[in-house]
Amino acid sequence: MTIPTQRSRAEAPGRSGRAVSLGGLPSLTGLRFYAATAVFLYHVTSPQLSPFSGSTAHDAARLFGIAGGLGVSFFFLLSGFILTWSARATDTPGRFMRRRLVKLFPNHLVTFMIALLVFAGATVTSVRQWLPNLLLVQSWSWDPAVSFSVNAPSWSLGCELLFYLCFPLLLRAVNAISPRRLWAWAIGFAVAVGAVPAFAYAVLPGRVTIPGWQVSTVQNWFVYQLPPVRMLEFVLGMLLARVVLTGRWVGVRLWQAVLLCVAAYAVALYVPYLYALSAVWVIPLGLLIPAAAVADTGGLRSPFRGRVMKWLGEVSFAFYLLQATVLIGGNKYLAGHAPYGVGEAVALSLLAWALTTVLAYLLYTLVERPAMKHFSRPRRKAADLPATERPVSIR
Numbered sequence: 400m401t402i403p404t405q406r407s408r409a410e411a412p413g414r415s416g417r418a419v420s421l422g423g424l425p426s427l428t429g430l431r432f433y434a435a436t437a438v439f440l441y442h443v444t445s446p447q448l449s450p451f452s453g454s455t456a457h458d459a460a461r462l463f464g465i466a467g468g469l470g471v472s473f474f475f476l477l478s479g480f481i482l483t484w485s486a487r488a489t490d491t492p493g494r495f496m497r498r499r500l501v502k503l504f505p506n507h508l509v510t511f512m513i514a515l516l517v518f519a520g521a522t523v524t525s526v527r528q529w530l531p532n533l534l535l536v537q538s539w540s541w542d543p544a545v546s547f548s549v550n551a552p553s554w555s556l557g558c559e560l561l562f563y564l565c566f567p568l569l570l571r572a573v574n575a576i577s578p579r580r581l582w583a584w585a586i587g588f589a590v591a592v593g594a595v596p597a598f599a600y601a602v603l604p605g606r607v608t609i610p611g612w613q614v615s616t617v618q619n620w621f622v623y624q625l626p627p628v629r630m631l632e633f634v635l636g637m638l639l640a641r642v643v644l645t646g647r648w649v650g651v652r653l654w655q656a657v658l659l660c661v662a663a664y665a666v667a668l669y670v671p672y673l674y675a676l677s678a679v680w681v682i683p684l685g686l687l688i689p690a691a692a693v694a695d696t697g698g699l700r701s702p703f704r705g706r707v708m709k710w711l712g713e714v715s716f717a718f719y720l721l722q723a724t725v726l727i728g729g730n731k732y733l734a735g736h737a738p739y740g741v742g743e744a745v746a747l748s749l750l751a752w753a754l755t756t757v758l759a760y761l762l763y764t765l766v767e768r769p770a771m772k773h774f775s776r777p778r779r780k781a782a783d784l785p786a787t788e789r790p791v792s793i794r
Contacts, residue, residue, distance in 0.1 A: 423695070424481070424484070424691070424692050424695045424696075425695060425701075425703075425704035425705075425708070425709055425712075426653070426691040426692070426694055426695050426701040426703040426704045427477060427480075427481065427688065427691050427692060427695070427703075427712075428704070428708070428709055428712030428713065429701075429703035429704055429705070429708030429709065429711065429712045430473070430477075430687070430688075430691060430703050430712070431473075431474075431477070431712045431715040431716075432708070432711035432712050432714075432715040432718070433703075434469070434470040434473040434474055434477075434715070435470060435715040435716075435718045435719040435722070436470075436718075436752070437466040437467065437469050437470035437473075438466065438467050438470035438471065438552065438719060438722065439718075439722045439726075439751075439752060439755065440463040440466045441463055441464060441465075441466040441467030441470070442467070442722060442723050442726050443463075443726055443748050443751060443752075444456075444459040444460050444462070444463040444464065445460065445464070446460060446611060447730075448726045448727065448730050449744075450733070450739050450743070450744040450747045450748060451739070451741070451744040452738035452739065452744070453738075455741055455744070461668070462668070465664070465667045465668060465675045465679075468623070468667075468675055468676040468677060468679075468680065469660075469664065469667075469680050469684075470719075471555055471623075471677075472632055472676075472677050472680040472681065472684055473680070473684050473687075473688075474555065474719075475555075475558065475559075475562075475629055475632040475633050475636070476632050476633070476635060476636040476639075476681075476684050476685060476688055477636060477688055478559060478562060478633055478636060479562070479632070479633040479634060479635065479636025479637040479638075479639075479640070480636035480637065480639055480640045480688050480689070480692070481636075481640075482566055482570075482637070483570060483573065483636070483637040483640035483641060483644075484640045484643075484644065484692070486570060492567040495563070495566065495567065496563060496564070497774065498771075498774075499559075499563040500563075501770050501771055501774040502716075502767075502771060503535070503556055503559065503560065505766050505767060505770040506716060506717055506720055506762060506766060506767050507535065507550075507553055507556055507720065508533075509762060509766050510550050510553070510717075510720040510721055510724065510762070511532065511533060511549055511550055511553070513550075513721070513724055514549045514550035514723075514724045515529070515549060517724050517727055517728045517731075518549070518727075527545065528544055528545055528548035528549065529548060529549050531545055531548065532545075532548045532549040532550065532553060533549075535553065535556050535557040535560050536557055537553075537554055537557055538554045538555070538557035538558055538624045538625070538626055539557070539625075539626065540620075541616055541617050541620035541621070541624075542616070543609065543616055543619075543620075546620060546624055550720065550723065550724060551723050552719055552720055552722070552723050553720060554624055557626060558624070558626040558629045558630070558633075560626075561626040561627070561630065562626075562630060562633045565630070569633075569634060569637060570637065573634070573637045573638060573641060574641070576638075576641070578641070578645040578647055581638055581641055581642045581645065581647060582642065582647065582649075584638050585635060585638040585639060585642065585685070588631055588632075588634055588635040588638060589635060589681050589682055589685060591631050592631045592632060592635070592677055592678055592681040593674075593678040593681065595621070595622055595628055595631070595673075595677070595678065596622055596671070596673035596674045596676070596677075596678050599614075599618045599621050599622050599673055600618070600671070600673060603615065603617050603618045603621055604617055604618070605618060613672040614672055614673060618673060619673075619676075622673045622676050622677065623676045623677070629677075632677065632681065635681065635685060636685075636688065639685055639688065639689045640689075640692075642689065643689050643692055643693060643696075648689055648693055651686050651689075651690050652690060652694075652699075653687075653690045653691055653693075653694045653699065653700075653701055655686075655690070656683065656686040656687040656690040656691075657687065659682075659683045659686060659687075660680075660683040660684065660687055662683075663679050663680060663682075663683040666679055667679040667680075691703060711756075713763060714756065714759040714760050714762075714763045715759075716763075716767065717758075717759035717760075717762035717763045717766075717767055718755055718756060718759035720762075721755050721758050721759055721762065722751075722755045725751055725754055725755045725758065726751055729747070729751055729754075733747070
């Protein structure tokens with residue numbers, strides 16, 4: 400069984416009859432680091448880890464408490480978009496899964512061990528907590544002690560693992576949709592994402608059992624962590640990739656999509672909590688990602704590409720997995736020195752950001768890149784492969 404595509408991607412026609420260019424997408428690489436930094440801002444201003452104090456801590460938590468949802472939604476939409484964009488015409492599910500597992504697990508295993516060391520070893524975390532995290536099945540549990548166990552951000556990898564397992568079948572289904580109906584399907588999935596919080600508020604138990612939480616653990620888990628629910632965004636990303644590849648993009652420019660994301664951020668500050676986790680972001684990000692791809696393939700101006708942005712984007716996966724552990728470790732080390740003034744708190748936050756970036760570079764250089772190079776390369780040289788089977792460069 401091969402992972403199907405309608406035709407060679409290099410031949411996918413637009414409405415004008417011209418082929419869509421399938422080179423690298425450096426703007427999407429650069430945007431990845433902004434998304435990872437959004438998650439960092441959420442964590443560094445959270446009540447448990449914030450170096451800020453008093454009213455400043457409250458204001459910072461309110462301002463950046465929605466940034467985590469923005470970053471995670473971006474990654475899920477981007478994942479579906481990129482995998483569909485770069486699908487190989489003669490790929491098999493086995494080859495595809497090998498590449499994706501090599502992408503996920505080396506960084507996951509290293510950051511898992513680092514997190515255990517920061518937490519003074521596995522003795523402080525029960526098998527019930529660390530084993531699901533190790534196997535990336537923790538996001539199927541609504542118990543926060545399990546779903547956010549050990550290295551908390553890795554819960555999203557559990558969602559990605561399900562996406563990858565389902566991708567061959569999903570791609571077959573998405574490719575079977577007539578290009579004329581792609582936008583209708585995309586709108587339908589966007590509406591479904593928006594309906595998830597409404598369902599959670601109306602149907603799921605709403606009793607708050609954890610101090611400081613705005614909703615119940617079941618509601619939060621259902622909207623934010625449950626893999627089949629987050630797959631809605633992944634499939635939407637797939638549909639939007641086909642929209643662009645078939646030449647049916649609506650013409651939204653990159654700068655317009657960026658402004659819409661800024662407006663959505665302002666709206667997210669005032670909507671009920673569950674809507675700020677994903678529903679608010681689905682349309683702005685659903686326009687931003689294709690607009691960035693169109694800007695790159697069309698040679699249009701973009702502030703998200705360039706040597707520095709490319710480098711930051713390449714280390715963004717490692718940055719995402721390391722940032723919570725760096726913040727938790729720093730918080731434990733500096734616990735006896737609080738409270739801090741605003742200037743000191745900002746300096747500590749910047750220091751944590753810089754340290755996480757340096758460690759991410761080391762993880763990318765020493766673990767992620769060698770693993771991908773060794774285990775993901777084709778058995779034959781790319782030059783010997785048919786044109787439709789050669790890997791597409793997605794930077």
